[in-house]
Amino acid sequence: DGRTAYVPIYGNSGVGKPGTDGRNIVVIDIAARKVTGNIDFGHGVRPHCVLFGPKDGMLYVTTELDNSVSVIDPRTLKIVGSIPTGQTESHMLAITRDGKRGYTANVGPGTVSVLDLETRKTLEVIPVSPQVQRISISPDDRMAFTADQTKPRLAVIDTATNKVKNWVPLPAPGYGTASTPDGRWLVVALPSANKVAVVDLVSMKVAHMIDVPAAPQEILMRPDGRMAYASCDSSQKVAALRVSDWTVEKLIDAGKGADGLAWAEPR
Known part of the structure; x- marks a missing residue:
């Protein structure tokens, strides 16, 4: 409803680097600028990217150290599920408009995990490059984009085949x-x-x-x-x-x- 922010407390270092391991998400009333709640994972998980499911209204958050995406009910602030990514450093998440699929950018492994958000299972792991960063999906859900961190190029993934279809040359790493x-x-x-x-x-x-x-x-x-x-x-x-x-x-x-x-x- 645009009134509440869910802010993951990741830690004090970059992905894959030594540092503190965050274990919670802070809930903030945006208008009042006050903390109104807390979601505690019970151990260090480095929560990072939080998205609302477009159909079910659940919160999906990457929980790196558990190699998973956690599912949270925003009404109760309870963790209600976990989806394995099958990879380490699952840092960022994108969700299709129909809410059925999730895609995680797994930084160090250089892969993208394809998740079934309804059955909460890993469908596939797509090799991309030695290291990737960030991920997004086209408005028609046909393409996913992630940036190669070892070369100045962008991977274009065909979501029908779950394979890298094109590489877009960039002037610098994206x-x-x-x-x-x-x-x-x-x-x-x-x-x-x-x-x-x-x-x-x-x-x-x-x-x-x-x-x-x-x-x-x-x-x-x-x-x-x-x-x-x-x-x-x-x-x-x-x-x-x-x-x-x-x-x-x-x-x-x-x-x-x-x-x-x-x-x-x-x-």
Whole structure:
């Protein structure tokens, strides 16, 4: 309903690196800016990416150290299930619009796990590269995208066959991605280049490049498709990108280490 944020407490280090192992999710009333609840996993799991199931209303969260995606009932704040990914470092998650499939980007193994969210089973593990980061799905659910971290290229996975169908060359290694609602464009963060690339999903080529503040990480598309947002980690900014002409409309001040983005609009 756009009123509550579910914030995973991951730890104090990057994926696969030594550090504290988070074990909880903090529940925040957005309007009041107050903590209203806590979900404790009982042990360190490094919870990271939290998404709502579009059909069942459950919360799905990657729990890396358990090699799983945990299922939480947001009404009771209880953990009601677990879906194995079959891989370590299952860092990010994307869910199809019908709520039936989940895809995790498994960083260190360089794979993508395909999950059946209804039976809560692993369907397949797709080899991609020695290391990957982030994942998103096209609006028609036909393609999943994850960024190779060893070469400047983006893997395009055919969700019908669960195989890498295409590679999109990039000017620099990619990171977070998001499609425009019409499925025409894919916006890709390029952290090492301090740029955002816009891929034409018809030609599968980079069509536009946008300069942004240092170290863009995550990409969020506004629901109306008119704006895209890029969190810029080391610069503590979020760049608001106008889709009509692919320019930076404004920079929004953010906190240290700005990364994950989510859209909340009270209804």
